[in-house]
Amino acid sequence: MNQQYEDEFTIDLRDxxxxxxxxxxxxxxxxxxxxxxxxLVAMFVLPEVYQASTTLIVGKAPTQQQIVYNDIMxxxxxxxxxxxxxxxxxxxxxxxxxxKLDLTPERLRSAVDVTQLGDTEIIxxxxxxxxxxxxxxxxxxxxxxxxxxxxxxxxxxxxxVVDEARLPQHPIKPQKKLIVAVAGVLGLMSSLLLVFLxxxxxxxxxxxxxxxxxxxxxxxAAIPRFRPGEVVVKGE
Numbered sequence: 001m002n003q004q005y006e007d008e009f010t011i012d013l014r015d016x017x018x019x020x021x022x023x024x025x026x027x028x029x030x031x032x033x034x035x036x037x038x039x040l041v042a043m044f045v046l047p048e049v050y051q052a053s054t055t056l057i058v059g060k061a062p063t064q065q066q067i068v069y070n071d072i073m074x075x076x077x078x079x080x081x082x083x084x085x086x087x088x089x090x091x092x093x094x095x096x097x098x099x100k101l102d103l104t105p106e107r108l109r110s111a112v113d114v115t116q117l118g119d120t121e122i123i124x125x126x127x128x129x130x131x132x133x134x135x136x137x138x139x140x141x142x143x144x145x146x147x148x149x150x151x152x153x154x155x156x157x158x159x160x161v162v163d164e165a166r167l168p169q170h171p172i173k174p175q176k177k178l179i180v181a182v183a184g185v186l187g188l189m190s191s192l193l194l195v196f197l198x199x200x201x202x203x204x205x206x207x208x209x210x211x212x213x214x215x216x217x218x219x220x221a222a223i224p225r226f227r228p229g230e231v232v233v234k235g236e
Contacts, residue, residue: 019199020192020195022199023199026195027188027191027192027195028191029191030190030191030194031184031187031191032187033187034183034186034190035184035187037183038180038182038184039176039179039180039183042174043176046173047130048130048171048173049128049171049172049173050129050130050131050135050170050171050172051126051128051168052126052127052135052136052165052166052167052168053124053125053126053127053165054125054139054140054161054162054163054164054165055122055123055125055161055163056123056124056143056159056160056161056162057121057122057160058075058076058079058082058121058122058123058158058159059158075121076119076120079121079123080116082123082146082159083116085149085150086114086123087109087112087114088149089105090149090152090153091146091149092105092108092109092112092142092145094141094145094148095108095138095142095145096108098141099137099138099141101138111127111128111129112125112126112127112142113125113127122162123159125139125142125143125165127139128172128173132167132168132169135165136165136168143161143164143165146159147159147161
């Protein structure tokens with residue numbers, strides 16, 4: 001029983017290799033076209049996006065030599081509230097006026113990402129833009145507006161800058177290598193699917209092996225195919 005199963009598995013595996021080998025040009029051509037097309041799109045169509053980031057810390061400098069644990073926990077809780085304030089119109093509108101941006105507060109807010117770094121009192125403010133200089137300037141302006149509004153809203157000056165945003169040197173999008181790799185994998189999968197679909201739809205008999213496989217009939221004789229002008233020498 002096991003031997004029969006192994007024989008059937010071997011036959012099926014051979015059929016797969018036969019199908020792929022018969023249309024190997026198609027199997028190779030489609031992934032190649034997909035990779036080239038993805039590379040061209042990634043390099044010439046998709047815009048490069050840069051990200052600038054600044055980090056802020058919540059909490060006053062300790063008046064005592066020892067840092068109080070309760071103060072640290074309070075600052076971490078305040079970070080959640082401050083994240084909401086950082087996305088408010090009161091923070092966005094001064095940035096738009098200062099930099100004379102042709103944006104609504106909603107559009108600017110969508111480009112600004114405010115996150116808490118781990119379980120700390122550190123807030124990271126990031127801005128993405130196709131112009132690296134604009135990304136840096138907007139990030140620092142958002143940070144200044146945010147600090148000023150914390151003083152105005154919370155009546156406390158407990159946010160300070162750790163690192164100002166610097167001019168980003170390399171784009172974060174598009175990820176060209178990833179795009180090309182995904183295109184290659186999808187192209188290969190598509191080509192294999194197409195090859196097996198064509199094989200499934202092809203019900204013609206082409207070889208003596210096809211007669212035995214699909215019709216379950218013995219092959220008594222086969223007529224060879226001759227090229228025009230080919231001379232056949234009959235042996236004695």
